[in-house]
Amino acid sequence: MTENNHDSKPSHSSLRYDFWHDKWRRNEIGFHEGTVNQYLASHWQDFTVTGSETVLLPLCGKSRDILWLSDKGHPVIGVELSPIACKDLFEETNLKAQVRPDPPFTLYQHNDIQIYCGDLFDLDASHVAGVKTVFDRAALIALPDEMRRRYVDHLHQILPRESQILLVTMEYDSGEMEGPPYSVTEPEVMSLYGAKWVTKQVQKNNLGADDPFAKRRGLSYMTECVYQITKL
């Protein structure tokens, strides 16, 4: 991990890593959909260029989007902090993974599916050589605001020009709930990606207060937004 481990006082980012490890250990993974994400399934056809490009899924959990993309013929690279998530992904889908150290990561691999177990901020351009396509569901919005800037800057650093991101966000009144998932508004997405990327909102889905998640968390509204983002 990239944070300074020499300091006896835990840094803010080390607390974030503990948070996610605890979530997986306790199996508190309400974010896991167990099936392909609806926005990936409905937007992918417009988004994919060749149908066979490698797709990067940052903060991938054990998302079934990985298998869905693989079944469509895409090599997939995922990055996930939790070894529990990486192990479960392959066990639950009956795929045999080869596991080997690839410092600072552990690499889980089954054919064209590669999951780097470790910190996304340790991923460099060599891990994603040739990757120009990214699916971000519950990655940007999993991060607190100071890490969102770092996350976008990191993607900008490691991805080549003309890379495309299909991004799914969530918006709600942040006075009503503390994330994650965090509310990330359209102006924030525009500002984070800024002038170095072209950002287009392609869907806005108002779920309303009756949505089960909104109800559970006492939210008066909840909106999911989908963006297509292209690096200049």
Ligand SMILES: C[S@@+](CC[C@H](N)C(=O)[O-])C[C@H]1O[C@@H](n2cnc3c(N)ncnc32)[C@H](O)[C@@H]1O
């Ligand atoms: C909200 S979950 C979303 C998982 C997945 N995208 C999905 O749709 O199910 C966020 C995931 O990011 C992982 N994570 C958090 N910080 C990370 C980091 N710095 N590097 C890699 N993974 C991280 C967590 O362990 C968690 O599995």
